[in-house]
Amino acid sequence: MGAVRLTPLFVVSATVGAVIDVVTIALLAQAAVGLTAGVSKVELNGPLSFLRDTTPDTLVVVGLCLLAFRLIPFWIAAQVPARVSARVQERLRTRLAAAYLRAPYLDQMAFHDGHLQELASTETTQAALGSLIALQAVTSGVTLAVLVCGAIVLSPATALIVIGALAVLFFALRPLAKAVKRSAGGKAGASMRFMETLNEAANLAVDSRTYGVIDAEEALIDESIDEVHRPWYRVELMHGLVPGAYQTAGFAFVFVGLGVVGASGSASSFGNLGAVVLILLRALASSQQVQYAYGKVGEALPFVDRVYGDIERLEATHERRGNHPLSRIESLRVDDVSFVYPDGRRALKGIDLAIRSGESVAITGPSGAGKSTLAAVLLGLLPPTEGSFTVNGVPVVDVAPADWSRRLGYVPQEGRLLTGTVADNIRFLRKDISDDDVVRAARAAHLHEDVLRWPGGYDTVVSQRSEAVSGGQRQRICLARALVCHPDLLILDEPTSALDAEAEDVVASTLRALKGTVTMVIVSHKPRLTEICERVVHLRQGEVLSDSGAGAVTLPADLS
Numbered sequence: 001m002g003a004v005r006l007t008p009l010f011v012v013s014a015t016v017g018a019v020i021d022v023v024t025i026a027l028l029a030q031a032a033v034g035l036t037a038g039v040s041k042v043e044l045n046g047p048l049s050f051l052r053d054t055t056p057d058t059l060v061v062v063g064l065c066l067l068a069f070r071l072i073p074f075w076i077a078a079q080v081p082a083r084v085s086a087r088v089q090e091r092l093r094t095r096l097a098a099a100y101l102r103a104p105y106l107d108q109m110a111f112h113d114g115h116l117q118e119l120a121s122t123e124t125t126q127a128a129l130g131s132l133i134a135l136q137a138v139t140s141g142v143t144l145a146v147l148v149c150g151a152i153v154l155s156p157a158t159a160l161i162v163i164g165a166l167a168v169l170f171f172a173l174r175p176l177a178k179a180v181k182r183s184a185g186g187k188a189g190a191s192m193r194f195m196e197t198l199n200e201a202a203n204l205a206v207d208s209r210t211y212g213v214i215d216a217e218e219a220l221i222d223e224s225i226d227e228v229h230r231p232w233y234r235v236e237l238m239h240g241l242v243p244g245a246y247q248t249a250g251f252a253f254v255f256v257g258l259g260v261v262g263a264s265g266s267a268s269s270f271g272n273l274g275a276v277v278l279i280l281l282r283a284l285a286s287s288q289q290v291q292y293a294y295g296k297v298g299e300a301l302p303f304v305d306r307v308y309g310d311i312e313r314l315e316a317t318h319e320r321r322g323n324h325p326l327s328r329i330e331s332l333r334v335d336d337v338s339f340v341y342p343d344g345r346r347a348l349k350g351i352d353l354a355i356r357s358g359e360s361v362a363i364t365g366p367s368g369a370g371k372s373t374l375a376a377v378l379l380g381l382l383p384p385t386e387g388s389f390t391v392n393g394v395p396v397v398d399v400a401p402a403d404w405s406r407r408l409g410y411v412p413q414e415g416r417l418l419t420g421t422v423a424d425n426i427r428f429l430r431k432d433i434s435d436d437d438v439v440r441a442a443r444a445a446h447l448h449e450d451v452l453r454w455p456g457g458y459d460t461v462v463s464q465r466s467e468a469v470s471g472g473q474r475q476r477i478c479l480a481r482a483l484v485c486h487p488d489l490l491i492l493d494e495p496t497s498a499l500d501a502e503a504e505d506v507v508a509s510t511l512r513a514l515k516g517t518v519t520m521v522i523v524s525h526k527p528r529l530t531e532i533c534e535r536v537v538h539l540r541q542g543e544v545l546s547d548s549g550a551g552a553v554t555l556p557a558d559l560s
């Protein structure tokens with residue numbers, strides 16, 4: 001990492017910058033005294049004695065040259081914190097995105113709406129700011145050390161006062177820093193809850209309007225804003241108190257230091273005394289920056305803990321990744337499969353199902369019967385809690401994931417669009433799919449005519465929130481997405497729930513045309529679709545109530 005390579009240079013630059021600061025302060029004090037007294041030559045001792053006998057004007061010029069030169073270490077020292085913090089944010093976001101995308105489906109489901117966004121925005125930004133401030137504090141710390149050394153050269157008694165005073169201040173303010181950290185923990189949690197509430201409100205905007213509960217929704221949001229408000233106020237109040245306390249105590253120590261220097265006579269000249277005062281004030285500012293950074297880094301830590309905690313939790317979830325090749329789906333077997341969600345809800349119980357290649361199976365049953373859960377098991381998204389799911393006799397978890405997904409098409413219950421053109425949505429990031437294939441799939445999904453009516457045709461930009469796309473069109477885009485890769489297995493979860501009878505007819509005719517060439521599992525209550533299937537499996541409370549098998553379809557009497 002470039003920034004790590006730059007670290008020694010960073011510390012050296014900070015040191016050089018601080019040394020220049022001390023020398024400039026000494027020169028400034030001597031020049032000021034020289035100019036005020038109207039002397040032609042100034043007296044300089046110690047390491048600066050080579051400049052003795054120069055005029056105050058020359059000292060001013062030397063000081064200005066030094067300041068110009070100081071820009072170089074200053075520029076280098078500013079580079080590293082900026083680079084490291086940018087890198088911290090980039091790395092955290094990359095790791096978070098990768099960990100989330102590669103985590104098992106169940107772990108992804110555990111992330112509430114807005115949780116991921118909050119981690120990727122506030123938490124990573126706080127971590128980046130924390131690293132920025134910590135590194136800036138290194139510069140302040142180095143400056144402080146050099147100032148103390150400068151003070152030792154000019155007046156050892158003053159140096160002792162500086163070190164003692166800073167130590168006392170630092171320890172006196174530690175309880176405040178701890179309190180900041182505690183309140184920041186509350187701020188992190190509250191800010192996460194606010195983001196989740198706001199996201200939920202955005203998703204439910206239409207419902208809130210319909211039921212006239214905007215006031216109640218607003219009250220919920222206000223409550224979560226208030227939860228952020230309190231720890232925010234506490235943290236910022238404490239941050240505000242620190243500089244005042246620091247400066248008051250600091251000025252008191254400067255007076256004490258001056259008294260000691262005056263009494264001991266350890267500052268050998270009037271100019272030295274001025275330099276000592278300036279060094280004390282400069283040390284006060286640097287140590288204040290270190291103290292500020294201590295508080296700010298403490299404030300960032302709960303955010304850092306949260307984002308690292310979630311990333312590590314996601315990274316620790318291992319999905320078994322098989323490498324068994326799969327060129328074609330010949331048969332699927334679900335043997336005595338049960339599935340229990342992490343909250344303990346049992347969605348499937350003892351399911352047995354053998355599906356032949358080319359067979360079309362309708363899954364029906366009342367709401368909550370476990371149809372979508374079974375579809376997710378068949379997609380390989382949810383590993384059975386008990387029992388096994390095999391393809392061509394091989395457990396699906398042992399099959400190479402790329403081979404498995406190449407053979408699959410899926411139309412979810414609530415199809416989602418990505419922000420991009422209609423063609424992008426059908427292609428869905430699979431770069432090897434040609435434009436001809438996209439149009440063919442759109443025709444098969446009975447979407448082509450609609451797309452031609454849109455102003456940009458296949459280049460029309462759509463997104464999940466775009467109002468120009470109706471629910472039925474969205475569903476057909478998802479159907480085209482499923483058909484475009486010539487799948488062996490097509491799983492459709494209520495594929496016509498958003499379609500009118502006419503559109504449902506065209507989708508039904510598409511599926512009828514595919515019958516026999518593709519293995520189809522259709523979750524639906526619609527007779528138009530279940531009729532297509534040669535077999536109907538009826539679920540109730542997670543169990544198979546009836547399985548018509550091949551041949552005539554008979555639905556249980558209570559199903560229509």
Ligand SMILES: Nc1ncnc2c1ncn2[C@@H]1O[C@H](COP(=O)(O)OP(=O)(O)OP(=O)(O)O)[C@@H](O)[C@H]1O
Pocket residue numbers: 109341342343345346347365366367368369370371372373374413
């Ligand atoms: N993420 C989840 N966490 C916990 N329980 C869940 C989860 N998803 C579904 N369930 C539960 O599992 C059971 C089956 O749900 P599933 O979504 O499979 O039903 P469904 O038959 O598809 O219903 P619908 O017709 O309403 O879509 C339900 O009792 C449901 O509450």
Ligand SMILES: [Mg+2]
Pocket residue numbers: 371372373413493
């Ligand atoms: Mg469902």
